[in-house]
Amino acid sequence: MIVDSLSRAFFYGLAGSGTLKKVASRYGLRRRDSFGRRFIAGETIEEAIESVRTIEAGGLRTTLDFLGESVGSSAEADGITREYLAIIARVTDAGIDRNLSVKLTQLGLDVDRVTCIDNLRRILDRTGDNFFIRIDMESSDYVEQTLDVIETLWDQGYRQIGAVLQSYLRRSTDDARRLSALGIRVRLVKGAYKEPASVAFQKKAEVDEAFVRLMRILLDENPYPAIATHDTTMIEATTAYAAERGIGRERFEFQMLYGIRRDLQSSLARQYTVRVYVPFGRQWYPYFMRRLGERPANLFFVFASLLRER
Ligand code: FDA
DSSP states (O other): OHHHHHHHHHHHHHHTOHHHHHHHHHHTTTSTTSGGGGTOOOSSHHHHHHHHHHHHHTTOEEEEEEOOOOOSSHHHHHHHHHHHHHHHHHHHHHTOOOEEEEOGGGGTTTTOHHHHHHHHHHHHHHHOTTOEEEEOOOOGGGHHHHHHHHHHHHHTTOOSEEEEEETTBTTHHHHHHHHHHHTOEEEEEOOOSOOOTTTBOOSHHHHHHHHHHHHHHHHHHOSSOEEEOOOHHHHHHHHHHHHHHTOOGGGOEEEEETTSOHHHHHHHHTTSOEEEEEEESSOOHHHHHHHHHHOGGGHHHHHHHHHHHO
8 A cells, every 4th residue: 555655646746747748748649559548538529439439339338528637717717618518519419428527627616616616507508407417526625615516506406417426535424425315426436636644544445445335325325326446346345235235236337447447347237337437638648647646557558659659
């Protein structure tokens, strides 16, 4: 676990490097076998739709993630919101799964709450009822604000919106009960950011134990939880608990990330609903670094791919 947190810290350091970002942006997605393509479907919505069609043809569901992180002005947040509106139109035309994962800092959470809520409402008004918008969870500084924005829109009658909870956060048990009591759908993940011990468990065993505890609460109390992990121990704990409690397969789903454990995605999809999180867009570098931080062995294919590029 010490190695785990050191590697996360290391890749977080790299994520801040402007030079690396430039190199990565130049080479990372250029060709189909470029290193970024392992985890990112492409830079454009058309490339993402092509990947989604392949995944859906294999019997899996999808959620699209238009990559990007915090914006610093309401003009930028407005620009991103307009890009989302164009993406929604394109997804609807393409006839693929109507499911998007959105980060609130892209919509102006760091600018001010009202800007962010207004932008999210523009998206929800455009999508209507048969489109689902999952709000991704970012670092711990944003958790309370993120839940507040989701609950505010829920109170205003928007029902096609869901949240994400991270099992590494000490607060998540309370949040799982709070969201479930309202009827808001939750995606459960372990958590991808570097967090201090004051707010987050640091040991893998504690994060996993919390994951199982939260999974049980969500299966019992949440309308339709998404159990998002590639960890077979967590997946087996979920299927065993569902069987023990007589919870049907239509009451929850599994989710996994594009390019990770594709074998497991396909085999699980033969019995359960499995949704693949498909990221695309020009700002792919921070997302990519989080994936490397989870598994430094991934560096191997980055180097192999860079050698091919030369
Ligand atoms: P764990 O890290 O223990 O990995 C279990 C196994 O999965 C590994 O042994 C390996 O085989 C495989 N694996 C995991 N990561 C890999 C990688 N990068 N490369 C190759 N193999 C890998 N986080 C967050 O903070 N906010 C969010 O909104 C989301 N959203 C989200 C959506 C979906 C659909 C998923 C699946 C995950 C997220 N996450 C997230 C990320 C999540 O918090 C977590 O960092 C990753 O899912 C990795 O954790 P696992 O549960 O897979 O377990």
